[in-house]
Amino acid sequence: MSHVNKVVIEPVTRVEGHGKVTILLDEQKKVTQARLHIVEFRGFERFVQGRPFWEMPVVVQRLCGICPVSHHLAAAKAMDIVVGADKLTPTAEKMRRLMHYGQIYQSHVLHFFHLVSPDLLFGFDSDVATRNIIGVAVKFPELAVQGVMMRKFGQEVIKATAGKKIHGTGAIPGGINKNLSISERDELLKEIDQQITWSRGAVKIARDYTVEHLTELTAFGSFDSNHLSLIRADGAMDLYHGNLRAIDANGNKIFDQVDYQKYIDFIAEEVRDWSYMKFPFIKSLGPERGWYRVGPLARVNTADFIDTPEAEAARKEFAAVTKGKPNNITMAYHWARMIEVLHAIEKIRDLLNDPDLQGNDLVVTGERREQGVGLIEAPRGTLFHHYRVDKNDQVVMANLIVSTTNNNEPMNRAVERVAKDHLSGVEITEGLLNHIEVAIRAYDPCISCATHALGQMPLEVKLIDHRGNLLDQRST
Amino acid sequence: MQTRGGKILLYGYGNPGRGDDGLGPALIAELERLGTESATLESNYQLSVEDAAEVAAHPTVIFIDADTAGAGPFRFERVIPERTISFSSHSIAPGAVVALAQQLFGKHADAYLLAIRGYEFDEFNESLSYLARENLGEALEFVTRALQERRFDEYLKQYGIDCGCSISADAQ
Numbered sequence: 001m002s003h004v005n006k007v008v009i010e011p012v013t014r015v016e017g018h019g020k021v022t023i024l025l026d027e028q029k030k031v032t033q034a035r036l037h038i039v040e041f042r043g044f045e046r047f048v049q050g051r052p053f054w055e056m057p058v059v060v061q062r063l064c065g066i067c068p069v070s071h072h073l074a075a076a077k078a079m080d081i082v083v084g085a086d087k088l089t090p091t092a093e094k095m096r097r098l099m100h101y102g103q104i105y106q107s108h109v110l111h112f113f114h115l116v117s118p119d120l121l122f123g124f125d126s127d128v129a130t131r132n133i134i135g136v137a138v139k140f141p142e143l144a145v146q147g148v149m150m151r152k153f154g155q156e157v158i159k160a161t162a163g164k165k166i167h168g169t170g171a172i173p174g175g176i177n178k179n180l181s182i183s184e185r186d187e188l189l190k191e192i193d194q195q196i197t198w199s200r201g202a203v204k205i206a207r208d209y210t211v212e213h214l215t216e217l218t219a220f221g222s223f224d225s226n227h228l229s230l231i232r233a234d235g236a237m238d239l240y241h242g243n244l245r246a247i248d249a250n251g252n253k254i255f256d257q258v259d260y261q262k263y264i265d266f267i268a269e270e271v272r273d274w275s276y277m278k279f280p281f282i283k284s285l286g287p288e289r290g291w292y293r294v295g296p297l298a299r300v301n302t303a304d305f306i307d308t309p310e311a312e313a314a315r316k317e318f319a320a321v322t323k324g325k326p327n328n329i330t331m332a333y334h335w336a337r338m339i340e341v342l343h344a345i346e347k348i349r350d351l352l353n354d355p356d357l358q359g360n361d362l363v364v365t366g367e368r369r370e371q372g373v374g375l376i377e378a379p380r381g382t383l384f385h386h387y388r389v390d391k392n393d394q395v396v397m398a399n400l401i402v403s404t405t406n407n408n409e410p411m412n413r414a415v416e417r418v419a420k421d422h423l424s425g426v427e428i429t430e431g432l433l434n435h436i437e438v439a440i441r442a443y444d445p446c447i448s449c450a451t452h453a454l455g456q457m458p459l460e461v462k463l464i465d466h467r468g469n470l471l472d473q474r475s476t
Numbered sequence: 477m478q479t480r481g482g483k484i485l486l487y488g489y490g491n492p493g494r495g496d497d498g499l500g501p502a503l504i505a506e507l508e509r510l511g512t513e514s515a516t517l518e519s520n521y522q523l524s525v526e527d528a529a530e531v532a533a534h535p536t537v538i539f540i541d542a543d544t545a546g547a548g549p550f551r552f553e554r555v556i557p558e559r560t561i562s563f564s565s566h567s568i569a570p571g572a573v574v575a576l577a578q579q580l581f582g583k584h585a586d587a588y589l590l591a592i593r594g595y596e597f598d599e600f601n602e603s604l605s606y607l608a609r610e611n612l613g614e615a616l617e618f619v620t621r622a623l624q625e626r627r628f629d630e631y632l633k634q635y636g637i638d639c640g641c642s643i644s645a646d647a648q
Binding site for chain 2: 141
């Protein structure tokens, strides 16, 4: 039996929450496998059992303080099915879309300007003391201000549509509980031109960086994969609603226009003994070949086109890099993410100018059902909510597949690729740590619940030999 | 340090769905219920970069968070701008928000942290533990008094360690 050495890195900084990376070495000190351990918060199913179904869109926001709007909307969509609301009123659907594009916008902007831009502007190997948001603020103050003001705008869109920042109540089963007032609309419209200008600039930064570094980025943490997302009936990118499409690494369709109420016939989850988090896969391909990417890269790859002109032009340029084939470069997530920022702000502009948002027909109902599935393209990728409700209107089952779980296998592959390329000996160098973090960050994972009270652990790095002895330890 | 006039920003943060992690927003909710004109009340799941703009608009800010350690019921400490730490997640430390407000907007707020001791963080739970609720009551009484008196230097001596060191080294 061969000995395996373990290099443990915990937690990963500058991603949501914290995680731990274990790199398994063989006797020749070569990397055999890398594992990203994510502590998935458990107990949600028990938490919601017995609660009335109409509470779900609000209750699920307790799941995560990072993307509560995505959970809010996914749960509301599932409950639309439960109350038989197969088609929302124009005001209700457009208000929800506006809320969702606000969420996409602010989340992507925060990730890019304040988590990723230090890597891109200063380089992966630069001093961690300055490779952070404060460093960006010192050296590139205009860019840092842009990031803050773009994020703030997205939050204002959410506040105007969800009602408040914490535990928004905008979406309810069958519709929404408020429209957009003229004054709310006009406040947001005041800023829209500036936001569009900044979004164009963000696409340019990501595009230029990717194109200029294409050779090294093509090799960095990259691998072929399947891609999965919602898609509109005509093949357009649709971040709020649609059917499921999955393509392989060459762009061939694995399935298309699948009604997500039947997702369970197409997607399964594998359990591995070393991970709390499951590994979803496409059933027809099995766990070995059926894993897939989700999120901005997957969405830009699966879409035939984007229905807003500037984002579509950016998508075409993106697609040209890989000659129309799916882009499998992990670091291209950032460029794809900024294309979605431009798409989101174009959508926000169009919605703000749509008088339907001032309509008063807010809710519909229909024939009550026993279960419902709600899917949405959250900032980090496809988010599944599935509930069963009994005759007393109480939730008896909940199953969630969150975006980061969908990207579980790809993140592990990215870490493994980086470890194989950059681990030298059995020492965790600053460079290796940086590169692993950069690869994981490309997926913008949300790897923990949102508890953050004072007293949580700092970054800690451990080196353990094949006998379990601690060889080295570093912490921030 | 002299106490400044003007509206104070009270910013409670934490997740109310994680038991005592919601102490910060709970205090803000209590203040909203009571009503106050001398403070701007804000709450959110966590601090983020855009909060720098709100901090920059106030001469004094008190961040309110749950505390996982300490004797309780709360501690009150000065927040020193953090210019060198790495930005560790979408959640950003109070010191980093203050530093951003200075760097981006040229505003230097007097910043403090009110850390209320909590005890239960690991379960989905929308209510505070009994002890945390007790601590919340004492913190509310303190904040109500502080908004009128504004004797922050005294409070630092009474309830915290005014050592000039960073509190956010403890924060995630």
